[in-house]
Amino acid sequence: MSATTMSGDFGLEQPVDRDPKEVPLGDSITSQPVAEVVAEPAKEKKMEKTAALPSGVPFGEKFNTFLRAVLPPTLGMLILIGIWYVATHKGGSIPGPVQTWDAAVTLFADPFYRNGPNDQGIGWNILSSLQRVGIGFGFAALVGIPLGFILGRSAFLSAMINPIISLLRPVSPLAWLPIGLLVFKKADPAATYTIFICSIWPMIMNTAQGVQRVPQDYLNVARVLALSEWKVVTKILFPAVLPYMLTGIRLSIGTAWLVIVAAEMLTGGVGIGFWVWDEWNNLKVEHIIIAIFVIGIVGLILEQSLILLAKKLTKESS
């Protein structure tokens, strides 16, 4: 009963189930189908292995699979650059691919230079943005995951805190920035604090939902064995909730990376968001386009590495 009301309040059926890659993780913790669900991929793996054996497969076929994997994304990129080229080749304020490429080559030739606090290499800017995200995100995990556990375990507390979360969650993290500036009196911790705010919601909610979705069978085992609360948390809850927690972390890091750019534009200092704004003031539009690519690539790497981590951890624990 409480599970339905909670997920209803949170409305987060979607974040957990949205990514098809997450489905096996979610499934692997439901009790009964474990045998089938987990056993099947194992079989498939074997088949894949035999299929991928180089000896039996002719070169042409291997080349075909390679083409099928690489061709569409490459083509998509080429079309994007093509449209960009066509749109800008007559001149105008937006630089074309060639100019941007030339600017990128000079820019990345020396990414770690320092000419005073407001003129640093792009490498430093990316690193300091990542550092802010890391700190804010780390604190959010420290607070959000235990809080999610508590909310998932206590119907009373979740009924108490859910309305607050529902109220605060839709608020843009940037709305919190002035409060952060006021409290910390400095731009840098204020930006980090914004990251904390935006990262904490998905972590609380996914962890809490994971805790509520722990199969009753496992909890019955805990009850029959009369396990201590510590054992229940370490041996049953934590492994069962891990996939949900990782989903929460992945969603958080995505949002955090979105938010940091905006926050840094407002706070200044060193950081990729500030750099974008600075280059806009300098009217170096090609640098802004480079920044867009860089932000995209870094975000992609963050997300993919978390998916990889999730796969690795759930494989070990299942």
Add this chain to the structure above:
Amino acid sequence: MEKFVSIEKVGQTFDTKKGKFVALRDIDLGIKQGEFIALIGHSGCGKSTLLNLIAGLTRPTNGVLLCDGREIAGPGPERAVVFQNHSLLPWLTCFENVYLAVERVFGQKEGKAKLKERTAAAINLVGLDHASSKYPHEISGGMKQRVGIARALSMQPKVLLMDEPFGALDALTRAKLQDELMKICEATKATTVMVTHDVDEAVLLSDRIVMMTNGPAATIGEILEVNLPRPRDRLTLAHDPAYIDCRAAVLEFLYEKQAHVEKIAA
């Protein structure tokens, strides 16, 4: 002989959206130490509800349940449960699943080496030495159920409760596990309550078969004493008149007396 488990005037009512649902009423049953009881009845007759009450996983609405002279106030390792769907933790190996139970029951008195010995002994009892370090998803359904039994037995429970433990298995595996269970119960003298819907299983394994009427408001319809000598062998029993009589009595209860009620209920 004295009653080891005593169920007195027990009733169970659930609050549902449609109002109160009476699952069980007026259950009176005494179980002797070392006895093997089978609970049989059509699905929805509250067999599992009764088992959960003995386990302490749910509390009765009326009446009282006693085990070894003390009221059953909650679940505990002295009443081990073998769950219908084995309920092994998928992130622990078979050994670790059993060890979790052993550690809980004996961890305060005994050292690690002794605990591991106990775990290994329980796994050996169900014949799974070779699968000890495997994860549940790497072994078959029958093996998982055996690990579940090993986990329950490793706790040296006063009462062993089994909720359709072999229900999900194929007939051959089921027969094999029934034979193993008979040997184990003989060796450990465990007091056992098993929920089943399989007539042959009930007659083969039990000392008494408790037949339940159809729900809602199910209760004990008849109790059949199975006076067959032990050790029992399924092949010789197949032609034994006493066995055939018992089997017929249970079938008659299920498909004549209770089939009628089911039609009315449906």
